[in-house]
Amino acid sequence: MKHGFLLLFFTFNTFAANFNGYIIKLKDNYSGNKSLGINAKSLNVSIGNFLLWKPVRKNIGPTLEEIKNHPSVEYIEPNWELKNIGIVSEGPDVIGDDLFSKQWGLENTGKNSMGTFWQRPKKGVDIKAKKAWKITKGSRDIIIGVMDSGVLYTHPDLIDNMWINEAELNGVAGVDDDKNGYVDDINGYTPPGNKLPHPTDKSGHGTHTAGVIGMVHNSFGGRGINANIKIMPLKVKNDKDFKYYVENQVQAIDYAINKGVNVLTTSIGGGDYSKAYEDAIIKAGEAGITFVTACGNENKNLNWQKIYPPSYNDKAENMIVVCHHGSGGKKHYLSNHGNKVATIMAPGSHIVSTAVSLNPGPDGLKTGIYKKMSGSSMAAPHVSGAVALLLSIEPNLSPEEVVERVIATAKKERKLKKHTISGGRLDLFRLLNNTRSK
Ligand SMILES: [Ca+2]
Ligand SMILES: [Ca+2]
Incomplete structure (x- = not known):
């Protein structure tokens, strides 16, 4: 239940919203992810230092709160699932x-x-x-x-x-x-x-x-x-x-x-x-x-x-x-x-x-x-x-x-x-x- 607090936080307004892992935005002067102690991969985009992290079950690494408070992290948010919003x-x-x-x-x-x-x-x-x-x-x-x-x-x-x-x-x-x-x-x-x-x-x-x-x-x-x-x-x-x-x-x-x-x-x-x-x-x-x-x-x-x-x-x-x-x-x-x-x-x-x-x-x-x-x-x-x-x-x-x-x-x-x-x-x-x- 290490991720529980964040799930609760993010689902406060949107009970039904699903997501698949997390997007982590690193501050501009940080590029690597080694210091975070998680197995995240780069999103490979030029518009910012983004990592994609899909934690495995029984993750024994840092908690979401620890990642969020890490000096290299600008923000962490769920990688929301989207759908086709426009077809009748x-x-x-x-x-x-x-x-x-x-x-x-x-x-x-x-x-x-x-x-x-x-x-x-x-x-x-x-x-x-x-x-x-x-x-x-x-x-x-x-x-x-x-x-x-x-x-x-x-x-x-x-x-x-x-x-x-x-x-x-x-x-x-x-x-x-x-x-x-x-x-x-x-x-x-x-x-x-x-x-x-x-x-x-x-x-x-x-x-x-x-x-x-x-x-x-x-x-x-x-x-x-x-x-x-x-x-x-x-x-x-x-x-x-x-x-x-x-x-x-x-x-x-x-x-x-x-x-x-x-x-x-x-x-x-x-x-x-x-x-x-x-x-x-x-x-x-x-x-x-x-x-x-x-x-x-x-x-x-x-x-x-x-x-x-x-x-x-x-x-x-x-x-x-x-x-x-x-x-x-x-x-x-x-x-x-x-x-x-x-x-x-x-x-x-x-x-x-x-x-x-x-x-x-x-x-x-x-x-x-x-x-x-x-x-x-x-x-x-x-x-x-x-x-x-x-x-x-x-x-x-x-x-x-x-x-x-x-x-x-x-x-x-x-x-x-x-x-x-x-x-x-x-x-x-x-x-x-x-x-x-x-
Ligand atoms: Ca190419
Ligand atoms: Ca035609």
């Missing part, structure tokens, strides 16, 4: 050559979407994508990191817009050619314990969010908010237990900073407050990265109830929290909200995008299909995709300027006013034109 439902496969006509979030005809509880589809409630694309369709100079279940980067409607680590592609197999701590990371970040160094996607969630951002504008499938972009998969899912942990969020953010990412987007969260995660988001901001998160789907008022990462918004000035409206322009009844924390709303119901077939293809890889999914998970990539599109024509905007712009140019709606800081929903045309509400 997953629909059947969507087939057809022209899926753009079903993407109501981009162009709402009033007839190309299903309603949801308490709202009927309404023509024109969309992000005005077609008008915005007359200004820009994006740029392959902009990199967006998708922190999620992975991305099926071989999907025919995504492959041309995927980021590639050229140093590893042209390097030697089994060698960490770019010396970033990951061997053969050709396609992005994967937790070090996973078998393959490839951030592919088994559940389809990350592939869906990636498609909203950047499905290729070709002769088939759907269209992403960006016709041209580089999507970097940051697979924060652990293949061993199919779970997400803060350790991987921190590593993925560090990876993205080192590779010059412009925008980070995630729909994974939960657990409890993590200073390591919060600090990583702030470091990303210092590196010029706008951080976009889904707000979750528990109909919680985030002004009063904490959920992470959205609640890091009070300190992280590079952060955008996205909630979910339906095709009638009202808040989805399950979407979280809160006009002190949630930044803006975006389409999230019955969104058509790239997905992963449950039946592996002949090459053993999961095959690319399309599905409808609903939730703030689908709303977040509308906004992160919009930010990427904005940066394609105004690359020098700081994250703080981007956040301000997203708020100021939101299409204000009376029914959304009380739910978000901006009081409105995403309008791509207004965002690119810097059309501000009075």
Whole structure:
């Protein structure tokens, strides 16, 4: 029971939050862990001296309190388990050559979407994508990191817009050619314990969010908010237990900073407050990265109830929290909200995008299909995709300027006013034109 006091301390507010070991932040002038007398390994990130400690049973080393009070330790906290915070439902496969006509979030005809509880589809409630694309369709100079279940980067409607680590592609197999701590990371970040160094996607969630951002504008499938972009998969899912942990969020953010990412987007969260995660988001901001998160789907008022990462918004000035409206322009009844924390709303119901077939293809890889999914998970990539599109024509905007712009140019709606800081929903045309509400 040596760890008992800390368990009690950390679970005071969050009875159900699970964690897997501890993250220890060492003070800047300490690097080793020998003096702590524990078997902890380095997180191998450049944004700070972090250790990951997974104590074995019957640990006979120091107590948590002794570690916490050690002169080299800045803080110790649980390595929280996270989950997918943004998905409400997953629909059947969507087939057809022209899926753009079903993407109501981009162009709402009033007839190309299903309603949801308490709202009927309404023509024109969309992000005005077609008008915005007359200004820009994006740029392959902009990199967006998708922190999620992975991305099926071989999907025919995504492959041309995927980021590639050229140093590893042209390097030697089994060698960490770019010396970033990951061997053969050709396609992005994967937790070090996973078998393959490839951030592919088994559940389809990350592939869906990636498609909203950047499905290729070709002769088939759907269209992403960006016709041209580089999507970097940051697979924060652990293949061993199919779970997400803060350790991987921190590593993925560090990876993205080192590779010059412009925008980070995630729909994974939960657990409890993590200073390591919060600090990583702030470091990303210092590196010029706008951080976009889904707000979750528990109909919680985030002004009063904490959920992470959205609640890091009070300190992280590079952060955008996205909630979910339906095709009638009202808040989805399950979407979280809160006009002190949630930044803006975006389409999230019955969104058509790239997905992963449950039946592996002949090459053993999961095959690319399309599905409808609903939730703030689908709303977040509308906004992160919009930010990427904005940066394609105004690359020098700081994250703080981007956040301000997203708020100021939101299409204000009376029914959304009380739910978000901006009081409105995403309008791509207004965002690119810097059309501000009075
Ligand atoms: Ca590498
Ligand atoms: Ca397409």
